[in-house]
Amino acid sequence: xxxxxxxxxxxxxxxxxxxxxxxxxxxxxxxxxxxxxxxxxxxxxxxxxxxxxxxxxxxxxxxxxxxxxxxxxxxxxxxxxxxxxxxxxxxxxxxxxxxxxxxxxxxxxxxxxxxxxxxxxxxxxxxxxxxxxxxxxxxxxxxxxxxxxxxxxxxxxxxxxxxxxxxxxxxxxxxxxxxxxxxxxxxxxxxxxxxxxxxxxxxxxxxxxxxxxxxxxxxxxxxxxxxxxxxxxxxxxxxxxxxxxxxxxxxxxxxxxxxxxxxxxxxxxxxxxxxxxxxxxxxxxxxxxxxxxxxxxxxxxxxxxxxxxxxxxxxxxxxxxxxxxxxx
Amino acid sequence: xxxxxxxxxxxxxxxxxxxxxxxxxxxxxxxxxxxxxxxxxxxxxxxxxxxxxxxxxxxxxxxxxxxxxxxxxxxxxxxxxxxxxxxxxxxxxxxxxxxxxxxxxxxxxxxxxxxxxxxxxxxxxxxxxxxxxxxxxxxxxxxxxxxxxxxxxxxxxxxxxxxxxxxxxxxxxxxxxxxxxxxxxxxxxxxxxxxxxxxxxxxxxxxxxxxxxxxxxxxxxxxxxxxxxxxxxxxxxxxxxxxxxxxxxxxxxxxxxxxxxxxxxxxxx
Numbered sequence: 001x002x003x004x005x006x007x008x009x010x011x012x013x014x015x016x017x018x019x020x021x022x023x024x025x026x027x028x029x030x031x032x033x034x035x036x037x038x039x040x041x042x043x044x045x046x047x048x049x050x051x052x053x054x055x056x057x058x059x060x061x062x063x064x065x066x067x068x069x070x071x072x073x074x075x076x077x078x079x080x081x082x083x084x085x086x087x088x089x090x091x092x093x094x095x096x097x098x099x100x101x102x103x104x105x106x107x108x109x110x111x112x113x114x115x116x117x118x119x120x121x122x123x124x125x126x127x128x129x130x131x132x133x134x135x136x137x138x139x140x141x142x143x144x145x146x147x148x149x150x151x152x153x154x155x156x157x158x159x160x161x162x163x164x165x166x167x168x169x170x171x172x173x174x175x176x177x178x179x180x181x182x183x184x185x186x187x188x189x190x191x192x193x194x195x196x197x198x199x200x201x202x203x204x205x206x207x208x209x210x211x212x213x214x215x216x217x218x219x220x221x222x223x224x225x226x227x228x229x230x231x232x233x234x235x236x237x238x239x240x241x242x243x244x245x246x247x248x249x250x251x252x253x254x255x256x257x258x259x260x261x262x263x264x265x266x267x268x269x270x271x272x273x274x275x276x277x278x279x280x281x282x283x284x285x286x287x288x289x290x291x292x293x294x295x296x297x298x299x300x301x302x303x304x305x306x307x308x309x310x311x312x313x314x315x316x317x318x319x320x321x322x323x324x325x326x327x328x
Numbered sequence: 329x330x331x332x333x334x335x336x337x338x339x340x341x342x343x344x345x346x347x348x349x350x351x352x353x354x355x356x357x358x359x360x361x362x363x364x365x366x367x368x369x370x371x372x373x374x375x376x377x378x379x380x381x382x383x384x385x386x387x388x389x390x391x392x393x394x395x396x397x398x399x400x401x402x403x404x405x406x407x408x409x410x411x412x413x414x415x416x417x418x419x420x421x422x423x424x425x426x427x428x429x430x431x432x433x434x435x436x437x438x439x440x441x442x443x444x445x446x447x448x449x450x451x452x453x454x455x456x457x458x459x460x461x462x463x464x465x466x467x468x469x470x471x472x473x474x475x476x477x478x479x480x481x482x483x484x485x486x487x488x489x490x491x492x493x494x495x496x497x498x499x500x501x502x503x504x505x506x507x508x509x510x511x512x513x514x515x516x517x518x519x520x521x522x523x524x525x526x527x528x529x530x531x532x533x534x535x536x537x538x539x540x541x542x543x544x545x546x547x548x549x550x551x552x553x554x555x556x557x558x559x560x561x562x563x564x565x566x567x568x569x570x571x572x573x574x575x576x577x578x579x580x581x582x583x584x585x586x587x588x589x590x591x592x593x594x595x596x597x
Contacts, residue, residue, distance in 0.1 A: 006463045009399075047546040047549055048502075050503075053502070059359055059360055098474070099479055213540060217544060
């Protein structure tokens with residue numbers, strides 16, 4: 001799955017680097033937090049990277065007499081956690097590109113994105129789903145299988161879009177010459193039929209052994225012992241900030257929401273233009289921020305100001321109620 | 329009267345099936361032993377790096393500039409010029425280095441070119457040939473870079489280019505421990521091979537045990553490495569920072585890069 005140089009256009013390489021950088025940065029931040037708690041994490045990631053490298057050297061028999069190697073991305077995510085696995089695999093890809101010429105140097109961003117980000121995170125996510133239903137081994141197997149296939153699909157898309165985005169005036173492709181119709185089936189076929197099973201079988205075999213011999217060494221179990229209670233408050237704070245920023249999206253729709261029409265709008269909509277008297281002569285209240293608009297401000301600013309005001313009022317109410325509740 | 333029938337134990341076929349399974353398993357183990365042995369030898373060999381006095385960061389940047397320009401160019405003349413420049417640089421290497429460069433180049437080129445060969449059959453001959461030519465230059469440039477740099481120099485280069493400390497430290501540790509883990513894996517595979525004499529073993533279980541054990545051992549190594557790091561005065565926030573100074577030997581590399589950039593502007597676009 002290592003994409004060599006010259007197969008991806010410089011634009012794609014830059015885009016893939018841009019996509020991979022924030023995830024790597026986040027992983028570094030997460031791992032740095034782990035390091036603060038447990039300083040041995042640094043050598044652990046280094047040695048895990050060596051382990052991932054060795055895994056890629058090891059050939060596994062394939063039915064039919066040949067052999068192929070596993071990547072071990074999901075396995076690493078199960079052993080040391082997805083963030084640490086992401087860094088370890090990035091290191092492995094760096095080594096392979098810079099020391100052995102395996103995989104391109106400019107295509108490193110794409111390779112990191114596919115193999116060091118997508119594979120361990122997708123694999124770990126699938127594992128977590130099965131783990132909820134207590135199917136750990138099935139989760140490890142399915143996670144590894146899906147992880148490698150999603151990564152292969154992405155590699156197929158990256159290669160397949162090259163003739164579309166980079167071609168000469170005579171429509172000759174400048175980089176990977178095959179279109180999506182060839183690259184996606186080719187990549188998926190190879191991984192669905194052969195590589196996926198090797199990855200899944202390998203992951204399951206090692207995971208099963210460690211689960212049996214030393215279950216405490218698995219990331220999930222290590223995490224459980226040192227896990228802090230999840231801060232729900234922080235989550236809601238972030239959610240609220242995101243909602244405030246995104247609330248002007250409501251302005252994209254010009255029409256009024258169903259059931260919120262005023263008398264004039266209702267009159268225009270009804271076929272006989274007859275508005276019920278209860279509505280036409282009913283109680284009407286002019287709020288300060290009517291329709292979330294503030295005089296002298298644009299619609300977007302008005303929307304955001306309304307949201308901030310509502311949040312502050314709700315925060316104050318909740319604070320008073322919390323105090324009242326604790327006092328009881 | 330002599331009995332012509334074969335004895336029952338010779339008629340049994342499950343012995344043969346058993347042997348076939350043993351042979352199959354031991355073949356896989358042998359293949360992996362060969363790969364690991366080759367790899368260990370590769371790491372034990374002293375790198376053939378000449379006394380190159382150019383700055384590591386500049387060599388890294390120079391390689392990237394040439395790669396990007398070659399990839400952005402669609403001109404045969406420009407790529408040919410870059411080819412000549414790389415060949416001139418290669419002339420400065422020793423014979424052993426050139427041999428190794430050639431060997432690496434062929435290996436990397438064959439691995440990369442195999443995917444594009446079917447395109448010739450589809451009919452895009454001229455475009456594919458140009459693609460292969462450009463691919464060869466890209467790989468030659470990378471092979472030359474790998475030949476003039478040891479991994480220590482690459483790490484120094486990355487440090488000078490302000491790559492995150494965590495990445496550099498992990499890279500350094502993993503490069504040192506690949507060799508240790510490979511030796512451990514080799515020993516384990518030998519042990520498995522000896523235990524396989526005469527009885528078949530389940531391949532999946534063997535792999536699970538070998539790599540599970542390798543992981544558990546690597547966890548043990550972790551504490552050793554950490555103690556060694558503490559003894560050497562390790563602190564999380566590194567105070568030492570490598571600066572990006574220019575040396576006298578760097579000017580020739582800068583001149584080469586300038587020539588490549590000028591060629592790209594004049595004939596490369």
